[in-house]
Amino acid sequence: MNILVAISNVPDTTTKIQFTDGDTKFNSAGVTFVINPYDEWYALVRALEIKEANIAQKVTIIHVGLADSEATIRKGLALGADDAVRIDAEGPDAFFVGEQIANYAKANGYELIMVGKETINYNGSSVGAIIAGVLDLPFVSLATKLDIEGNKATIEHDIDGGTQIIECELPLVLSAAKGMAEQRIPNMRGIMAARTKPLTVVAASNATPLTSIKSFTLSAGRTTCKMITEDDLDELVNLLHTEAKVI
Amino acid sequence: MILVYTEINKGRVKKASLECLNYASKIAQLIGSSVTALVNNADESQLLEIGKAGATKILSIKNDKLNSDGVYICAAVEQAVKAENAKLIIFAFDITGKAVAPRLSAKLKAGLVAGAVDYPVVNGSTLEVKKNVFSGKATAVYSINSDVKIISLLPNSFPVKLGDNTATVVDFSVDLSTTISKIIIKETKSTDVAGMIPLPEAELVVSAGRGLKGPENWGIVEDLAKVLNATTACSRPVADMHWRPHHEHVGQTGVAIRPNLYIAIGISGAIQHLAGVNGSKTIVVINNDKEAPFFKSADYGVVGDAFTILPKLTEALKKFKANQN
Numbered sequence: 077m078n079i080l081v082a083i084s085n086v087p088d089t090t091t092k093i094q095f096t097d098g099d100t101k102f103n104s105a106g107v108t109f110v111i112n113p114y115d116e117w118y119a120l121v122r123a124l125e126i127k128e129a130n131i132a133q134k135v136t137i138i139h140v141g142l143a144d145s146e147a148t149i150r151k152g153l154a155l156g157a158d159d160a161v162r163i164d165a166e167g168p169d170a171f172f173v174g175e176q177i178a179n180y181a182k183a184n185g186y187e188l189i190m191v192g193k194e195t196i197n198y199n200g201s202s203v204g205a206i207i208a209g210v211l212d213l214p215f216v217s218l219a220t221k222l223d224i225e226g227n228k229a230t231i232e233h234d235i236d237g238g239t240q241i242i243e244c245e246l247p248l249v250l251s252a253a254k255g256m257a258e259q260r261i262p263n264m265r266g267i268m269a270a271r272t273k274p275l276t277v278v279a280a281s282n283a284t285p286l287t288s289i290k291s292f293t294l295s296a297g298r299t300t301c302k303m304i305t306e307d308d309l310d311e312l313v314n315l316l317h318t319e320a321k322v323i
Numbered sequence: 324m325i326l327v328y329t330e331i332n333k334g335r336v337k338k339a340s341l342e343c344l345n346y347a348s349k350i351a352q353l354i355g356s357s358v359t360a361l362v363n364n365a366d367e368s369q370l371l372e373i374g375k376a377g378a379t380k381i382l383s384i385k386n387d388k389l390n391s392d393g394v395y396i397c398a399a400v401e402q403a404v405k406a407e408n409a410k411l412i413i414f415a416f417d418i419t420g421k422a423v424a425p426r427l428s429a430k431l432k433a434g435l436v437a438g439a440v441d442y443p444v445v446n447g448s449t450l451e452v453k454k455n456v457f458s459g460k461a462t463a464v465y466s467i468n469s470d471v472k473i474i475s476l477l478p479n480s481f482p483v484k485l486g487d488n489t490a491t492v493v494d495f496s497v498d499l500s501t502t503i504s505k506i507i508i509k510e511t512k513s514t515d516v517a518g519m520i521p522l523p524e525a526e527l528v529v530s531a532g533r534g535l536k537g538p539e540n541w542g543i544v545e546d547l548a549k550v551l552n553a554t555t556a557c558s559r560p561v562a563d564m565h566w567r568p569h570h571e572h573v574g575q576t577g578v579a580i581r582p583n584l585y586i587a588i589g590i591s592g593a594i595q596h597l598a599g600v601n602g603s604k605t606i607v608v609i610n611n612d613k614e615a616p617f618f619k620s621a622d623y624g625v626v627g628d629a630f631t632i633l634p635k636l637t638e639a640l641k642k643f644k645a646n647q648n
Contacts, residue, residue, distance in 0.1 A: 089575075089594055093460045113576075170435070171428055196458050196575070196598070200437040201416075202425035205393075209429030214505045215393060217422045230509075234570075236332055236418050237521050238513040245505045254576040255569070286434030286469040290451060294461050298606070301618050306627040309639040312607070315623060317643065320605040322584040323527070323551065 077224065077246065078134045079123045080186040082177050082203060083152055084112035084195045085145040095292045102197075102292070109148050114192025116152070117259040118252035122222055123190055124156045125257060131224050134158045136186070140167040140176050146275065153270035154262035160273070165280035170198070172285040174206025179281045182211055187246040188229070193218055193253045201251070208249040216248065220255030325351055326409035328400055329362040329373055330419055333515070336362075336369050338524045339415035339478040341376045341485075346442070346476050347413045348377025354445055356411075360490070361403045363389045363396075374490030376483065382407075382495035392504040393422040399497040400427055404471065406495075411450070416475040417523060424475045433471035440480050443467075450474075458575060458598035478523060479581045479602075514570040520554050522573065527553035528582045528603075530573060531561070534589015534610065534629055538566035543633040544588065550640045556580070558590045574599035588629050592617025609633075 087093070088108040096103040111120070123135045137152040137160040139145055149160045163176045181189055191204040201217075208215035220239070221232035229248060232241050232255075262270075304312045316323045325347045329340040347358045360378035362369070364385060373381055382403050388395045396419065404412060404427075412427065414420035416438040428435040436452040440462065443450040449466045452474055456463045467474075515521060522528065529548040535541065541555075548555045555571060562572035573580050574596040581602030588609045590596060597620055600606070608621035611628050618624045625632055 087457075089458075089598075093457045095461070170425065170437070171432075174425070174429065198456055198463075199454075199458060200425075200435075201421040202428070202435060202437050205422050205425035206429045209397070209426035215422060215426065216506070217393075217418065234418070235511070236523075237515045238511060239570075240508060240512070241510040243507045243509055248505070254572075286428070286432065287436060287465050287467050290464045290466050292456070292461050292463050295455075295459060295601075297601075298620055298622060301608070301621045301624045303618075303624050303626065306625055306632050306635065309625070309632070309636045310642070312623060312625065312636065313639045313643045316584065316605070316607070320584070320622065322605045323640075323643075 077132045077187045078136065078185065079126065079132050079188045079190060080136050080138055080177075080181050081115065081120045081123050081157070082138050082189065082191045082207070083115040083120065083149070084192075084197070085109050085139065085141050085148040086112045086195055086197045089113070089196060093294065095294070099292050100290070109145070111148055111152055112192050112195045114194060114252060116155070116192070118254065118256040119190040119192050120152055120155060120157065121257035121260050122252060126222070126224055132188070136161060138163070138177055138180060140165055140173045140280075142166060149275060150270045151262065153273045153275070154266040155260055156266060158273065160275045162275060162277050163280050164277050168285040169287045170200050170202035171206055171287070172283050174203045175210055175283045176280055177203070178207045178210035180278065181207065188224070189247070189249040191249070191251050193251045204249050204251040211249070214244050214248040216242065216244065216250040218253045219250045220253055222250070222256060324407050324409050325356055325358050325411045325413060326400070326403055326407060327358060327360045327378065327413045328396070328420070328423070329360045330415070331362065331365055331369055336365070336372050336376070337415065337417070338483060339417050339476075341372070341483045342478060342481055343413045343415050343476050344373060344376035344378055345481060345484055349442060350411070353442070359407055359409070361400060361495070363399070370490070370492050372485065374488050375485040377486070377488065378490045379488065381490045381492045383492050384495050384497055386497060386499070388499055391508060392506045393419065393426065394502055394504050395499055396423045397426045397430065398499055398502040401430055402497050403495065404431065410471055412471070412473045414473070414475040416477045420475040424473050428473055431471050432469060433473050434467035434469040435473040435475065436465045436467060437475050438477045439474045440477050443474065455602070459601045477581070479526070514568065522554050522556060522571070522578050522580055525554035525580065526583045527551050528556050528573070528580060528584070529553045529586045529588070530556035530558065530590065531588040531629075532558035532590030533560050540630070541567070543630065543637070547586070547633055547637045547640070550637050550644065553584075558596055587617060588633065590617060591615045592620060
């Protein structure tokens with residue numbers, strides 16, 4: 077069994093977000109990029125654990141992006157993935173990205189496709205279900221536990237107001253959430269090995285994005301915090317009622 | 324025609340679905356269209372409520388398969404889109420909407436904006452829709468360029484208003500004979516607490532962190548939540564240490580929430596926590612460390628010991644509630 081893990085290249089969580097070109101583009105100057113945490117900690121690490129248990133033969137990383145994302149892809153290889161594929165395109169929207177990954181997966185035979193539950197830059201939670209839609213595969217969202225036995229996956233996942241354990245025949249697509257695995261730090265041997273692991277660059281297949289971003293606006297955030305002393309909690313209640321109007 | 328996927332959960336029309344119906348009804352006025360709701364297993368009173376929330380027509384399905392796998396919901400919506408010639412489809416950006424709307428987007432080649440926070444603006448044949456990006460640090464305006472368009476609406480973006488409209492109810496039978504589900508449900512566990520609104524729908528949330536020092540001290544948090552009729556939540560370390568159940572964890576890796584009021588007690592305000600709660604309309608922070616970063620992201624702050632402040636705040640709220648009645 078081969079596993080395909082889709083990763084996104086995102087600004088580190090602590091990045092101060094800025095835009096450029098008349099607020100139409102993210103300003104990447106001086107920004108540290110990382111593997112999207114949900115793709116890395118939960119999807120990729122669980123895929124590697126499954127391979128280490130000799131249940132999967134190969135873990136491949138796939139990313140839709142330009143050459144500047146290769147340092148991030150190499151980090152995934154350093155964690156232990158066998159090889160990587162970069163679809164050479166900017167990835168203008170979730171549909172475009174999902175369709176590229178689906179086409180690659182179909183042509184190259186993967187039984188399990190894993191993504192993180194969302195990306196921390198565009199927060200769309202869409203790519204996994206789009207891949208499943210293009211390929212007509214089952215989709216399990218918010219997986220917190222995954223075990224594979226033969227051709228059958230047993231998955232625990234979050235549902236509205238609870239959790240559910242399901243079984244599903246492979247192939248399938250899933251999105252991974254907290255609980256799947258613990259974060260790993262690549263070791264020196266992994267980092268050295270990553271340099272020579274195959275990273276194949278593939279031209280994008282024909283696909284038209286269905287959406288485009290017109291402009292960005294920074295959120296205003298909160299400017300002032302009104303401090304209230306602990307002897308004046310009646311005033312806090314009063315402010316919540318008359319000023320904030322939330323109680 | 325605007326189609327709204329409407330969901331019944333635990334005997335009620337989901338609040339997020341009512342918000343979608345309100346939202347669609349406003350868009351229908353804007354572009355001169357009408358709202359059709361698609362719903363499965365709704366009873367008389369639920370159908371009535373869907374009409375009051377803004378649907379003029381309801382496609383009523385009775386098919387238990389739809390409760391088992393999103394592929395069936397996707398097929399049902401796809402058939403309704405074709406039957407009604409819908410050009411815009413609205414989902415809630417909740418667990419169902421996140422699994423089904425993108426699948427439908429791939430099936431119909433319909434552009435999707437996932438997690439809209441405002442009404443769309445019509446620009447020629449496109450719709451321009453705002454959504455949160457960078458985990459709430461910014462918003463982006465997306466243009467949907469395809470003929471058929473899908474929007475999923477971030478829950479708690481708009482308050483629910485019910486009018487006196489009555490919808491025409493039509494039985495809608497879906498053909499699921501060619502739709503295959505391979506998912507076999509083995510076990511379902513509910514994390515709902517009796518009498519408490521689930522976190523994603525809660526308008527008032529009382530949340531506590533490591534500052535509470537141990538799970539045995541949660542009584543004062545629960546007392547405060549009870550007087551407000553609020554839902555309890557916690558920070559990541561608290562869930563990781565098993566002081567509180569996993570489903571109470573709010574933040575980037577847990578549940579993202581946007582209630583009207585979020586009271587954070589003994590939570591320092593790490594950036595990952597903020598990413599999951601910064602959509603809250605009003606934030607109150609109670610912390611004994613006046614340098615806690617959370618105060619910079621709060622509307623109201625109280626510096627001091629949670630063990631003395633919480634009982635006092637609970638009393639102050641009891642007095643307020645008594646005066647209101």
